[in-house]
Amino acid sequence: MSPIRLPPPVVxxxxxxxxxxxxIDTTSFMSGFPASTFVEPLVPGFDTINxxxxxxxxxxxxxKPSKYDTVLFDLGVRKDWENLPETFVAGIKxxxxxxxxxxxxASILRDNGQDLNSVxxxxxxxxxxxxxGDPQTFPSSTxxxxxxxxxQGVMPGWPTAKDSHVNETAWQGRExxxxxxxGEAGLDIGKFQAYDFYGDGSxxxxxxxxxxxxxxxxxxxxxxxxPSFMLLGGDIAHHCGEFxxxxxxxxxxxxxxxxxxxxxxxxxxxxxLSIHPWKDxxxxxxxxxxxxxxxxxxxxxxxxxxxLIEADAYDNIFPVMAHDMTLGDTVDLYPKKANDWMSKxxxxxxxxxxxxxxxPLYEETGAKKGNPAALEGHHEVRDxxxxxxxxxxxxxxxxxADKKAILHDLTLK
Numbered sequence: 266m267s268p269i270r271l272p273p274p275v276v277x278x279x280x281x282x283x284x285x286x287x288x289i290d291t292t293s294f295m296s297g298f299p300a301s302t303f304v305e306p307l308v309p310g311f312d313t314i315n316x317x318x319x320x321x322x323x324x325x326x327x328x329k330p331s332k333y334d335t336v337l338f339d340l341g342v343r344k345d346w347e348n349l350p351e352t353f354v355a356g357i358k359x360x361x362x363x364x365x366x367x368x369x370x371a372s373i374l375r376d377n378g379q380d381l382n383s384v385x386x387x388x389x390x391x392x393x394x395x396x397x398g399d400p401q402t403f404p405s406s407t408x409x410x411x412x413x414x415x416x417q418g419v420m421p422g423w424p425t426a427k428d429s430h431v432n433e434t435a436w437q438g439r440e441x442x443x444x445x446x447x448g449e450a451g452l453d454i455g456k457f458q459a460y461d462f463y464g465d466g467s468x469x470x471x472x473x474x475x476x477x478x479x480x481x482x483x484x485x486x487x488x489x490x491x492p493s494f495m496l497l498g499g500d501i502a503h504h505c506g507e508f509x510x511x512x513x514x515x516x517x518x519x520x521x522x523x524x525x526x527x528x529x530x531x532x533x534x535x536x537x538l539s540i541h542p543w544k545d546x547x548x549x550x551x552x553x554x555x556x557x558x559x560x561x562x563x564x565x566x567x568x569x570x571x572x573l574i575e576a577d578a579y580d581n582i583f584p585v586m587a588h589d590m591t592l593g594d595t596v597d598l599y600p601k602k603a604n605d606w607m608s609k610x611x612x613x614x615x616x617x618x619x620x621x622x623x624x625p626l627y628e629e630t631g632a633k634k635g636n637p638a639a640l641e642g643h644h645e646v647r648d649x650x651x652x653x654x655x656x657x658x659x660x661x662x663x664x665x666a667d668k669k670a671i672l673h674d675l676t677l678k
Contacts, residue, residue: 272513272578275455280466281489286497287322287599288585288592291341292367295395297360302558303503304551306542310623314503316588318342318395320370321497322379322599323485325463332385333463336410337370338483338497339390339587340398344369349394350423353430371402377600386410386442388470390499391477392419392431393559396587400435408440412472412479415443419478444481446472454484456572473501473573475553475566482573484582487604495606496576498586501569503559505589505619506550508570513578514616516546522614524591524621537620549574583612591618 298314300307321338325331344366347354357364371381386408390396392415400409411419422433445451446458453459458472462483471482476499483497502508510516516538521531538546553566560566576582583606585592595614597603606612 269515270512272575275576275579277454278466282465282467283326283486283489284467285324286485286487286495286603288596288603289320289322289370289373289599291318291320291370293318293342294365297362301554303554305554308540308623316590319587327463327465335383336386336388338388339396340370342366342395343399350430352428369402370398391480393477405438408442409436410442412444412481413446415479444470455575473569475562475569476500477561493581493607496582496584498584500587501573502586503588504551508549508574508577510546511574512547520617524617581607591615
């Protein structure tokens with residue numbers, strides 16, 4: 266494996282100001298969505314997207330009170346999702362996809378003692394149904410904050426525009442604020458255009474276009490000494506395999522924790538390299554799909570992901586994607602704070618967890634998840650000749666050296 270390359274500098278202005286970040290399980294769950302409408306090429310066994318959706322509560326620790334001292338970043342899916350625009354609901358019901366929502370973010374906050382009147386703003390990473398929620402569940406004093414181009418490119422909503430997929434009730438009766446990244450509060454962080462939301466370096470909005478009109482991510486300073494940041498991705502990537510591995514974060518020779526869930530603590534990286542579409546340990550598994558799907562402009566979405574790849578190379582920046590369900594067993598969810606993620610090693614613990622979503626490949630051969638006997642097997646499934654959008658698979662088995670390395674790692678644990 267070639268030496269790890271140093272990433273370009275990601276310059277973030279120094280600051281002692283921070284925000285408290287809470288990761289909210291919105292109780293949304295979406296299943297049966299074709300993976301081919303999000304990413305390409307397909308890895309065998311990863312044919313459908315079955316995910317939840319995270320939202321984030323942000324509390325500013327500034328010395329001067331502000332309307333936006335408490336804001337939300339995204340809302341997940343609205344509980345009464347069948348009240349979404351008629352054309353969208355008909356499309357979902359006719360596609361075989363499923364949506365289930367137990368409750369809404371407003372109720373989750375209220376049940377944990379949060380006064381909804383204190384929520385000054387709802388920041389939409391973008392306007393898609395699985396992020397927009399229902400702002401009407403919040404007081405009219407809560408502003409709706411959107412990305413550039415929203416007013417021109419998305420409005421009017423449904424029902425004024427019969428073919429719109431966003432309810433115009435979301436912004437009716439409340440202030441609609443569109444972020445201008447070229448304005449006075451604008452700057453660059455790495456290759457991202459950024460907006461200093463509080464003006465003190467504690468919380469930045471990042472322009473991350475491509476997936477949808479006005480798509481934004483965010484960068485929250487979670488600790489000041491040492492500096493650490495959580496990058497709230499929204500849908501800059503739908504799967505961590507879109508930005509990992511990379512030249513700066515290559516697929517390791519041994520992956521620990523073991524993403525396959527075996528009793529052994531690690532597994533060889535080459536097990537996943539064998540199913541990698543390009544067999545390249547320094548290239549992500551996926552790109553945004555160029556086929557008809559959920560992306561506005563796939564090439565622009567890829568440019569945003571390339572910027573994310575550089576940020577992800579730094580150990581003190583923790584990217585959290587809205588639909589990364591591999592985080593759930595590791596991170597603390599609301600009402601607990603997530604600021605101590607670096608000292609708790611969440612990034613290290615979850616970095617390669619997404620590879621575990623490829624386990625159906627091995628189960629096709631009879632090797633069961635968590636079964637050490639799978640060490641003896643080899644795995645051969647359909648190849649690209651059968652489906653040109655599916656990556657090929659080669660013979661793979663654990664060698665004696667692999668087993669020794671795993672057992673050595675286990676003793677270190």
